Amino acid sequence: MLLLELKNIVKSAGDRCLFKIDDLKVYSKDRIGIVGSNGVGKTTLLKIMAGLMQPDGGKVVQHRSPSYIAQLDESYEQKDGMNPGIAQQFQIGMQYDKTMSGGEKTRYRLALAFSKDTAFLLADEPTANLDIKGNELVQQKLQDFQGAFVIVSHDRELLDMVCTSIWEIQEGEIKVYTGNYRQYLAKKEVKKAQQAREYENYLAEKKKLEAGAADRRQQAVTMRKTPSRMGNSEARLHKMGNQKAKANLDKAVKAMETRMSQLEIKDKPKSNPKVVFDLVNTDDLCSKMVLRTEGISKVFGSRRLYDQAEFSIGSGYKVALVGDNGCGKTTLMNMILSYPEGIYVAPKVRFGHFSQAIEGLDPGTSILANVMTDSIYDENFVRSLLAQLLFRRDDVYKKVAVLSGGERTRVALAQIMVSQANVLVLDEPTNYLDLPSLAALEAVLAEYKGTILFASHDRKFINSIATHLMLFDSGKLRLFSGNYEDYLxxxxxxxxxxxxxxxxxxxxxxxxxxxxxxxxxxxxxxxxxxxxxxxxxxxxx
Missing domain, CATH: 1.20.5 (Single alpha-helices involved in coiled-coils or other helix-helix interfaces)
Structure with a gap:
């Protein structure tokens, strides 16, 4: 059953064309994920599909009215139709309150949407501000959903588990890939490998033609020279005898030049340099244990976050702090950084701290200048790291003041990683990052040889980086060896x-x-x- 049609859609932002769509359709069993870098128009497309925004050109045909879950909408008001059972599942009240936290507002919108008897759902970042349990609940709800849905999400695990089709917005075009997010990436890699082969074949053919043309030009020059031993009459005969051969060589050169001009130009596929961290400053720790705790406790009012917690973090561990919203992950990191009684840190530990507030950047200077400020590496290394974090060529000279939240996050992380720090403490480093940036950050942290403590609700990120989990459970802290998949x-x-x-x-x-x-x-x-x-x-x- 056809639910929605997009015909000859054009949408611009100022003088920049966001996307053009010739013909796209959504059917009753479709489970679509929309992906693309920040700013390409994912939310805009979703609003056009929902009828909340008009395209600059083209036609949207809704054969079935969709339910729409907004990412952030402060104008959102109390609406009827909340199912008490679903509200309880999402651990949210029946009434909407503007003083709710970001996670509570997301859960309210989700609970209200799933309370409705709808066959068509549009959702913009449905896991935004949710903890891992919330993410898993959304995943289960979408897996059980009997209708069609289109979601915009940076949660790769969600896109893997619930989507059967991916719409990619890139350079003003929308390309459709069948399969989930993992299969989409695999197809992109196959395409990239094909582009690399085509580029190599193009270079080889161009080089062959250039060499052939150069060789024939040299032959023609050699033929034009009259040997010095010849007399005048012999020289005239030599010149006349070679005219035909010269003409043939000139013709061959022109033919090769024509073939070169007719070659279809193939662009070199983009690739990021691989950065290998040679962290000599991790060797001076001289201790197998970076830090340990003995009987630490934390209380907020009448609420006890953890009681008599004891654990040890070894050198080289990459520890993900895992627990519900409000369980005390950020509090624990701040305690570790402040060395209170009961927390013992190895003498030569130097912490590098990334906070959700993204502090420590000078907005008036460039990306490169900010990262070089306390760098123990040279500029070549720093530029390679920034390229891997998607700041290429002249991008590094942009002022921090003009950067988006995601871009500032990447700059702040780069600044910490090239500093003298040998233990990184990262509080939600994946906030504001789009999918390409997430993949780039994972690649960099995978190469990092130091110790990392980080809090994140991104299950795929945790699985890629963590060697251990710090589990927050009912006032207890427990260190688990393995990543989140191992824990499940x-x-x-x-x-x-x-x-x-x-x-x-x-x-x-x-x-x-x-x-x-x-x-x-x-x-x-x-x-x-x-x-x-x-x-x-x-x-x-």
């Missing part, structure tokens, strides 16, 4: 072991009941045992 597998195995143990207990009790039934004579006892027998059979099914 561990929980599943524990759950399986518990289920097996419960089944054994039920089977044992069933045997006892059957034994008692076989000898029971009292009617009340028989009825009671028979009732328990039936209940046990149901539980064992």
């Amino acid at each position: 597998q561990y929980k599943q195995e524990q759950k399986g072991d518990s289920a097996k143990e419960e089944q054994l207990l039920l089977e044992h009790r069933l045997a006892e009941v059957l034994s008692k039934l076989s000898v029971a004579k009292d009617r009340n006892s028989i009825e009671h045992l028979d009732k328990e027998y039936r209940e046990l059979i149901v539980k064992l099914k």
Whole structure:
């Protein structure tokens, strides 16, 4: 069933064309993810589809009215139709309040959207400001959703698990890829490899033609020279005899030049330089343990965040702090940085701290100047790092004042990574980053040889970077060896072991009941045992 059509759509921002769409359709079972760099028009496209914004040209045909979940909308007001059960699932009240946190507002909008009986959903960053449990709940809701949806998201795990089609906005065009986000990336890599082969073939053919033309020009020059031993009459005969050959060579050169001019020019595929951190400043730690805690506690009012927590962080660990919103991840990082009683830090540790406020940048100077301020590396290394973080060529001379939030995040992280710091403490480093920037940051942190403590709700990012997890659970802190995927597998195995143990207990009790039934004579006892027998059979099914 056709739900929506986009025909000959054109949309611009000022004098810049955001995108042009010849013909795109959404059908009843479509599960579409829209991706692209910041500023390419993802939210704009979603608003056009929802009928909240008009295109500059073209036609939008809605065959079914969609439900729309906005990313941030302070004009949002209380609406009817909230399902109490779904509100409870999202841990949100029935009434909207403008004083809610960003995460609470997101959960409210999601709960209201999923409360409606809709067959078509549009969602802009549905996991924004949510913790991992919230992300997983949204994922489950979308997997169970029976209608069609189109989502804009920077959550790669979500795009992998729920999407069957990816729309990519790039350079004013929208390209459609079948499959989830991982399959989209694989197809992009295949295309990139094909472009590389075409570029190499183009260079080889161009070089061959240039060499052939140069060779024939040289032959023509050599033929034009009359040997010095010849007399005048011989020289005239030599010149006349070679005219045809010269003409043929000139013709061959022109033919090759024509072929060169007709060659389809192939651009070299873009690639980022790989940065390898030679962190000599990590070697002077002289300790296998970077920090340890003994019985630390933290209380806010009547709420205890953690009590008598003890853990040790080894040199080279990359520890992801994992827990619900408000569990105390940022608080713990600030405590570690301030060295209170109960926290012991190795003598030669030098912390590099990234906060959500993105402090420490001089807005009046360039990207390069900011990063070079406290760098222990030379400019060539810094420029290579910035290129890998998607600041290429003259981009490094942009003033920080004109940068977006995501760009400032990348600059601040680069500044920390090239400093004397040998332990990085990163509070939500993936905030404001688009998908290309996330991938770039992952590649850089994967090469970083120092110790990292970081808080993030991005499951894919945690899986790519973390060697350990710091789990915040009901006032307890626990260090787990492995990434988030390993932790989920561990929980599943524990759950399986518990289920097996419960089944054994039920089977044992069933045997006892059957034994008692076989000898029971009292009617009340028989009825009671028979009732328990039936209940046990149901539980064992």
